[in-house]
Amino acid sequence: xxxxxxxxxxxxxxxxxxxxxxxxxxxxxxxxxxxxxxxxxxxxxxxxxxxxxxxxxxxxxxxxxxxxxxxxxxxxxxxxxxxxxxxxxxxxxxxxxxxxxxxxxxxxxxxxxxxxxxxxxxxxxxxxxxxxxxxxxxxxxxxxxxxxxxxxxxxxxxxxxxxxxxxxxxxxxxxxxxxxxxxxxxxxxxxxxxxxxxxxxxxxxxxxxxxxxxxxxxxxxxxxxxxxxxxxxxxxxxxxxxxxxxxxxxxxxxxxxxxxxxxxxxxxxxxxxxxxxxxxxxxxxxxxxxxxxxxxxxxxxxxxxxxxxxxxxxxxxxxxxxxxxxxxxxxxxxxxxxxxxxxxxxxxxxxxxxxxxxxxxxxxxxxxxxxx
Amino acid sequence: xxxxxxxxxxxxxxxxxxxxxxxxxxxxxxxxxxxxxxxxxxxxxxxxxxxxxxxxxxxxxxxxxxxxxxxxxxxxxxxxxxxxxxxxxxxxxxxxxxxxxxxxxxxxxxxxxxxxxxxxxxxxxxxxxxxxxxxxxxxxxxxxxxxxxxxxxxxxxxxxxxxxxxxxxxxxxxxxxxxxxxxxxxxxxxxxxxxxxxxxxxxxxxxxxxxxxxxxxxxxxxxxxxxxxxxxxxxxxxxxxxxxxxxxxxxxxxxxxxxxxxxxxxxxxxxxxxxxxxxxxxxxxxxxxxxxxxxxxxxxxxxxxxxxxxxxxxxxxxxxxxxxxxxxxxxxxxxxxxxxxxxxxxxxxxxxxxxxxxxxxxxxxxxxxxxx
DNA sequence: TATACGCTTGTGCACGGACACAAAATTATA
DNA sequence: TATAATTTTGTGTCCGTGCACAAGCGTATA
Numbered sequence: 001x002x003x004x005x006x007x008x009x010x011x012x013x014x015x016x017x018x019x020x021x022x023x024x025x026x027x028x029x030x031x032x033x034x035x036x037x038x039x040x041x042x043x044x045x046x047x048x049x050x051x052x053x054x055x056x057x058x059x060x061x062x063x064x065x066x067x068x069x070x071x072x073x074x075x076x077x078x079x080x081x082x083x084x085x086x087x088x089x090x091x092x093x094x095x096x097x098x099x100x101x102x103x104x105x106x107x108x109x110x111x112x113x114x115x116x117x118x119x120x121x122x123x124x125x126x127x128x129x130x131x132x133x134x135x136x137x138x139x140x141x142x143x144x145x146x147x148x149x150x151x152x153x154x155x156x157x158x159x160x161x162x163x164x165x166x167x168x169x170x171x172x173x174x175x176x177x178x179x180x181x182x183x184x185x186x187x188x189x190x191x192x193x194x195x196x197x198x199x200x201x202x203x204x205x206x207x208x209x210x211x212x213x214x215x216x217x218x219x220x221x222x223x224x225x226x227x228x229x230x231x232x233x234x235x236x237x238x239x240x241x242x243x244x245x246x247x248x249x250x251x252x253x254x255x256x257x258x259x260x261x262x263x264x265x266x267x268x269x270x271x272x273x274x275x276x277x278x279x280x281x282x283x284x285x286x287x288x289x290x291x292x293x294x295x296x297x298x299x300x301x302x303x304x305x306x307x308x309x310x311x312x313x314x315x316x317x318x319x320x321x322x323x324x325x326x327x328x329x330x331x332x333x334x335x336x337x338x339x340x341x342x343x344x345x346x347x348x349x350x351x352x353x354x355x356x357x358x359x360x361x362x363x364x365x366x367x368x369x370x371x372x
Numbered sequence: 373x374x375x376x377x378x379x380x381x382x383x384x385x386x387x388x389x390x391x392x393x394x395x396x397x398x399x400x401x402x403x404x405x406x407x408x409x410x411x412x413x414x415x416x417x418x419x420x421x422x423x424x425x426x427x428x429x430x431x432x433x434x435x436x437x438x439x440x441x442x443x444x445x446x447x448x449x450x451x452x453x454x455x456x457x458x459x460x461x462x463x464x465x466x467x468x469x470x471x472x473x474x475x476x477x478x479x480x481x482x483x484x485x486x487x488x489x490x491x492x493x494x495x496x497x498x499x500x501x502x503x504x505x506x507x508x509x510x511x512x513x514x515x516x517x518x519x520x521x522x523x524x525x526x527x528x529x530x531x532x533x534x535x536x537x538x539x540x541x542x543x544x545x546x547x548x549x550x551x552x553x554x555x556x557x558x559x560x561x562x563x564x565x566x567x568x569x570x571x572x573x574x575x576x577x578x579x580x581x582x583x584x585x586x587x588x589x590x591x592x593x594x595x596x597x598x599x600x601x602x603x604x605x606x607x608x609x610x611x612x613x614x615x616x617x618x619x620x621x622x623x624x625x626x627x628x629x630x631x632x633x634x635x636x637x638x639x640x641x642x643x644x645x646x647x648x649x650x651x652x653x654x655x656x657x658x659x660x661x662x663x664x665x666x667x668x669x670x671x672x673x674x675x676x677x678x679x680x681x682x683x684x685x686x687x688x689x690x691x692x693x694x695x696x697x698x699x700x701x702x703x704x705x706x707x708x709x710x711x712x713x714x715x716x717x718x719x720x721x722x723x724x725x726x727x728x729x730x731x732x733x734x735x736x737x738x739x740x741x742x743x744x
Numbered sequence: 745t746a747t748a749c750g751c752t753t754g755t756g757c758a759c760g761g762a763c764a765c766a767a768a769a770t771t772a773t774a
Numbered sequence: 775t776a777t778a779a780t781t782t783t784g785t786g787t788c789c790g791t792g793c794a795c796a797a798g799c800g801t802a803t804a
Contacts, residue, residue: 019792028753030754044751047753068437069435069438192729192731352726357561360724363553364725402760402761410762415781438760438761748803753799757792759792763787766783770780770781773777773778774777
């Protein structure tokens with residue numbers, strides 16, 4: 001009859017150490033070792049010391065599989081993001097989340113996604129409350145509406161619920177982790193690509209998009225991108241080489257935008273470059289296509305389907321991407337790893353600034369196993 | 373006394389279905405369901421049909437945790453790669469493998485790395501034999517030395533051992549998966565960056581590196597990259613705009629290379645661009661630094677530490693990367709997923725063609741959790 | 745001395761699935 | 775019809791951990 005309590009042979013150096021093994025070595029039962037591991041108290045000081053030493057020495061790591069299997073608790077994660085439509089930026093973040101969800105469902109982690117209207121603070125506030133009502137064990141969010149976010153995160157901190165930011169960060173708040181791009185630097189990169197070989201004294205449009213109230217869309221990312229863009233110009237003293245024209249479009253006013261652009265094009269004959277600091281560069285492309293305007297270098301952000309189409313067809317010269325899927329994926333797994341395995345995360349993780357031309361867009365993917 | 377056999381409530385739609393649940397529904401015992409799941413035979417046809425239908429309908433997915441825990445088998449993976457030194461290309465692949473190893477060690481997957489001398493076919497052949505002697509359950513390799521690779525893979529196929537290629541592929545061989553870059557396209561991208569705004573009629577050096585026998589280093593990747601480079605030139609009819617000069621250096625002959633380059637620079641006064649098709653562009657950078665030659669656009673491949681240094685300091689204009697860590701990581705996990713979970717893989721997965729300038733190199737990383 | 749109480753430790757079951765073995769049901773053979 | 779052979783099905787144990795509960799032990803109290 002095989003003795004299941006025998007210590008595993010250590011012929012292969014990396015044979016896993018079990019609680020049982022520790023117990024035998026420390027001359028106690030598995031239960032006592034378990035109590036030490038989980039700091040559950042009720043262990044005599046000398047036993048504790050002895051066990052801790054052995055744990056340390058053998059570098060004991062509990063078997064995740066057994067651990068997850070034995071724990072009955074389900075973890076509820078709630079995700080708070082703007083409404084997403086197929087092919088847009090937030091959709092990609094959600095794709096990453098879904099993928100992570102699949103992976104961590106083994107660990108008894110479940111996810112619920114709440115989507116607010118990114119132009120409505122009320123919508124955010126309402127869902128923030130709904131989120132709290134769901135008593136989640138962890139939260140992933142895109143921090144829109146600073147004041148509301150502060151209110152929410154304060155509450156979460158009080159309840160000891162870890163939360164993760166994606167897309168943009170809120171300094172001064174103690175999140176578990178943040179995944180997003182350094183906006184300033186990505187604007188700097190955009191400038192490099194735009195100005196690398198643009199003929200001198202030409203005009204460049206810097207396009208922003210406003211919402212109703214006149215506030216810029218895209219939290220404060222777009223502003224920082226422009227700062228980065230301008231920083232590049234300053235760095236290489238190009239202020240006098242190009243004429244920069246700032247253009248403000250309005251999210252909801254399609255025809256107004258067209259008129260406005262028409263006017264800009266009338267005023268400026270030598271427009272050779274256009275950069276848009278949010279993800280809607282395809283709108284500019286639409287405008288140019290319709291009027292058969294060519295030879296303008298378009299640079300924009302994010303791989304929206306429509307952007308990618310224009311990139312492939314050569315209307316857009318370059319897109320800068322920030323791996324939204326990975327932001328979602330890593331954001332969620334960070335929470336799961338924290339909850340299920342008590343693993344820490346880097347508090348801030350900047351996404352690479354990916355440069356996409358039509359020449360390298362085809363092989364650009366985030367997961368090798370993607371099917372869609 | 374709680375009845376552990378009761379069917380879990382389905383209040384939450386995604387409560388996991390267990391074998392037990394299936395068993396109750398099909399009016400059989402768990403053992404019978406298990407036999408059907410594993411196609412182990414010895415099940416009456418009508419029972420089998422009934423059980424299969426229920427499995428299908430409830431979309432039964434076995435719990436990975438329990439599965440791994442219950443299987444006692446250890447899986448041995450063997451990795452066959454060129455010798456790697458800190459900071460070089462193969463090192464990065466190994467880093468990815470190590471990371472994957474950590475992750476899959478939970479699944480009782482163990483890994484052993486064999487490293488051959490990439491300039492010695494004998495070395496490869498010897499280790500190929502050692503590999504077979506280790507009776508691995510799966511193999512990851514960089515397919516150097518075509519003939520030897522064919523010999524090895526033939527043997528592996530006969531023994532039904534799955535294998536994965538990284539870096540370069542061997543068509544016509546039936547590997548589980550291949551992870552690497554489309555060399556031709558990456559050369560095409562390099563050309564775009566090189567020629568985007570290079571003044572006309574300047575000279576460009578296309579540099580290769582040979583080994584002893586006069587054979588190009590880097591399997592056939594470098595050749596394909598050059599093809600891609602030239603394809604771009606043809607595509608945009610730039611043949612007459614630039615003077616292309618092919619240069620062959622020798623891996624082991626440092627001083628010979630210098631002399632050769634000196635000669636080239638004597639012959640050609642207007643060199644404005646240099647591209648190297650393997651990862652040793654830093655050697656060119658060394659050469660130029662030493663002689664204080666400036667204003668030459670250097671483009672190369674792979675983020676070797678020395679390359680990155682030169683990129684950051686502005687000596688190298690652009691590096692093209694192919695995510696070696698991910699190649700290793702995904703290669704290994706593909707094997708582990710196949711063995712431990714019978715999950716398939718995409719047979720071919722091309723890595724993105726990452727474009728790195730000094731402006732976006734800092735945030736470029738592969739894993740968010742990297743510490744080193 | 746008996747009882748109670750606190751501290752410490754040991755034991756056993758559960759998690760879900762794999763697999764070996766036992767047991768039943770069915771069919772074949774004498 | 776009884777028995778053996780075969781097919782089909784059921785049962786129990788193990789994997790490593792978490793946790794509830796029981797048990798042991800020493801000390802204080804009545």
